[in-house]
Each structure stands twice: as C-alpha cells, then as structure tokens.
Amino acid sequence: MGIIKASEIADLSATGDTVIIDARGGADAEDRFDTGHLEGALFVNLETDLSDKSENAADGGRHPLPDVKKFAQLLGQLGITPETTVIVYDDKRGAMAAARFWWMLKAAGHEEVYVVSGGLEAIVKEGLAISQDALELLTEYPAYPVDSWLLPTVDLAKVTEVSLDPGYVVIDVRENYRYKGESEPIDLVAGHIPGAVNIPYLGNMGEDGEFLSADALKEKYVEALKGHASEKIIVHCGSGVTACHTLLALEEAGISGANLYVGSWSEWSRNDKPIAKEV
Numbered sequence: 001m002g003i004i005k006a007s008e009i010a011d012l013s014a015t016g017d018t019v020i021i022d023a024r025g026g027a028d029a030e031d032r033f034d035t036g037h038l039e040g041a042l043f044v045n046l047e048t049d050l051s052d053k054s055e056n057a058a059d060g061g062r063h064p065l066p067d068v069k070k071f072a073q074l075l076g077q078l079g080i081t082p083e084t085t086v087i088v089y090d091d092k093r094g095a096m097a098a099a100r101f102w103w104m105l106k107a108a109g110h111e112e113v114y115v116v117s118g119g120l121e122a123i124v125k126e127g128l129a130i131s132q133d134a135l136e137l138l139t140e141y142p143a144y145p146v147d148s149w150l151l152p153t154v155d156l157a158k159v160t161e162v163s164l165d166p167g168y169v170v171i172d173v174r175e176n177y178r179y180k181g182e183s184e185p186i187d188l189v190a191g192h193i194p195g196a197v198n199i200p201y202l203g204n205m206g207e208d209g210e211f212l213s214a215d216a217l218k219e220k221y222v223e224a225l226k227g228h229a230s231e232k233i234i235v236h237c238g239s240g241v242t243a244c245h246t247l248l249a250l251e252e253a254g255i256s257g258a259n260l261y262v263g264s265w266s267e268w269s270r271n272d273k274p275i276a277k278e279v
Contacts, residue, residue, distance in 0.1 A: 002102055003094075003211050003252055004114040006126035009038075009087060012114065019080050021088040022120075023050070023097035025241070032091060038120070039129040041089075042078055042137070046097040046241065049074055050104060058270035061263035062186075062239035063100075068149055071104060075144035077137040082110065082145065089116035089123060093209040095201055099244035103260065107151035108144060115248060118210040152259045154234055156271060159261055162234070163195040169225060170234045173201040173246045174265065178238075181277030186238055187266050191275035193236070199224055201242045204249040217253040230257035236264040 004012065012018065022037045024030075025046030033043045047053065052066040080086060086105060090098035094115045105113040116122060124130065162168040172179050172192050179198040184190035192198070203220070206212055212220070225233060235250075237243040240262035250258050269275065 002106075002114055002248055003117050004087070005210075006116055006118065006122040006128065009116065009123070009126075009128065012085060012087060013040075015085060017081070017083055018085045018087065019078055021078065021086060021098075021101060023088055023090050023101045025090075025097045029097075034132060034134065036130045036132060038089065038123050039131040039133075040135070041131075042135055044074070044078070044088075044097070044101060046100060050097060050100050057239075057266050059267070061265075061267035063241055063262070063266075065104070065149065065153075065240075065262055068108065068146055069143070071108065072144040072146050075105075075108070076141035079138055079141065080105075080110075080144060081142070084110075084112070086110065086113040087116065088113065089119045091120040093119040093121060093205060094211070095119075095205070095242055095245040097241070099248050100241045102248055103151065103244040107149045108146040109150050110144075118208065121209055152231065152257060154259045154261050156263055156267055156273075159193065159234060159236075159268070160273065163193050165195075167228075168232045168234060169228045170196040170236065170261075171246065172196040172198050172265070173235060173237045173243050174198070175200055175202065178265075179278075181275075181279050187269050189269040189275060191269070191277045192265070193268055194274050194276040196236075196276075197224070199246070201237065201245045201249075204245060211249065211252065214252050214254070217249050218255075221250055221253045221255055225255070230255060231259070233258035234261050235259065236261035236268075238264055239266040240264045
C-alpha cells in the first residue's frame with residue numbers, strides 16, 4: 001500500500017526514478033534537517049511548502065492546504081513526475097509532515113508514494129547513511145500535471161451539519177487528554193467536536209513507533225467504524241496533519257476514501273461552535 005520499512009528503502013531506491021523526501025514541521029524544521037537526514041533526501045517544510053498559513057486560523061485552521069498549483073510547482077522543483085517513485089519520512093515516526101505529504105501526493109493523483117514506518121528513528125536504527133549535505137532543487141522543471149485535489153475533504157459547514165448524524169462517524173485522532181478537554185497545549189480551547197469519537201493516531205503504531213501490520217489495522221478499524229461507508233467517515237486532528245497518519249492507516253487497512261477535515265480542531269474551536277468535554 002503506502003508504508004515501507006526502513007530496510008526496504010535501498011531496494012526501492014534502486015528501481016529507477018526515485019526521489020526521497022525529508023518532510024518536517026515546526027519553526028526549527030530546516031535546522032533539524034541540516035543536523036542530519038537520510039543521504040540523498042530533499043527537504044520539504046510543512047509550514048511553508050505543505051500549508052498556506054494565514055494569521056487567521058479561524059479560516060481553514062493552522063495548516064490549510066496550499067493552492068494545488070503551488071504544490072504542483074513544488075513537485076516539479078523536487079524532480080517528481082507522475083512516473084517517479086517517492087519515499088517520504090519525517091522525524092516524528094512518520095506521523096506528522098510525512099503523512100501530510102503522502103496525502104497531498106495521493107490527492108494530486110500520484111501512485112507510487114511510500115511513507116517510511118518509524119521515520120528517521122527507524123532509518124538510523126537500520127544503519128542507513130545520514131548526511132548534513134543539502135541537495136539543490138531544480139531551477140528548470142515542468143510543473144506536476146494536476147489541476148485540483150482529488151481526495152475527499154470536508155469543510156466546517158459539512159462537519160457542523162453531520163457531526164451528530166449517526167450515519168456519519170467523525171474521528172478525532174488527537175491524544176485522549178486533548179479530546180476529553182483536560183488541557184489543550186496548542187489551540188485556544190480544550191475539548192472536542194460534539195459527536196466525534198476519539199481514536200488517537202498513536203494507536204496506529206506499536207511500542208517501537210512503527211505502524212501496526214495491515215491485518216492489525218484492519219481489525220482495529222473495521223471494529224471501530226461499525227460498518228460506516230468510507231464517504232461517511234471524517235478524520236480530523238488539531239490542524240489536518242496527524243489526521244493524514246490515520247488516513248494512511250485506513251488505506252493500509254483496505255479502507256479507502258475517508259474524508260479529511262483540513263481545518264480540524266484549530267478551525268472548529270475558533271468559530272463559536274459547540275464544544276464537548278469529558279472532564
């Protein structure tokens with residue numbers, strides 16, 4: 001599907017047109033990349049490349065999607081064409097910017113894109129070469145041929161309409177203490193969307209930080225989703241990033257087509273919407 005082990009990187013890279021992406025987020029993302037990354041990897045920044053951030057997180061959340069044409073230009077600079085095999089990892093065990101990049105590439109119609117299970121930590125454990133050298137982006141390139149996002153998303157209005165509808169299931173993938181409203185370390189208000197169920201993204205991984213097997217993920221989500229069709233599943237997190245980790249887990253489990261709520265809690269909590277707590 002879309003997940004590989006660090007031990008598979010070398011063989012996959014040897015198959016031909018392959019690009020390795022190191023995707024990271026946070027104010028010090030580039031500094032962390034410079035400190036050490038997989039040899040041959042190109043840097044992608046969640047904050048500037050994979051988001052179109054504004055001062056008003058009430059409109060689209062903290063990490064709204066960029067215009068698809070801007071993303072198409074980035075892919076061109078990275079040397080990614082529709083025929084390219086893309087391997088992506090991050091330094092958060094694959095749960096942050098790597099999963100977001102995977103989702104965006106799939107939403108652009110790209111087929112061959114793989115997230116490294118366990119991220120940089122697994123790469124280091126595997127003994128692969130780590131470098132501090134940065135590769136240059138292309139200055140002359142064709143933009144990736146895409147005109148619109150092709151995977152399903154929902155907006156604030158849709159979530160407002162269906163969050164309490166038993167025909168839908170809204171999955172909040174944040175840690176349980178955030179869902180319950182015990183505290184909120186990032187956004188302005190603690191709590192969750194009324195009607196949402198909490199299935200933390202951390203549960204997609206074992207103690208080693210790597211994804212559970214496809215069979216284990218299937219068992220987990222088939223039971224949790226209780227027969228809801230993919231188009232009636234909405235996945236969100238704080239700002240539409242770690243939600244992609246769960247969308248990847250669903251894909252690995254054979255459940256394709258769930259909706260991403262990009263604005264997520266960061267948008268919902270800034271728009272005078274009802275807030276539920278379990279404290």
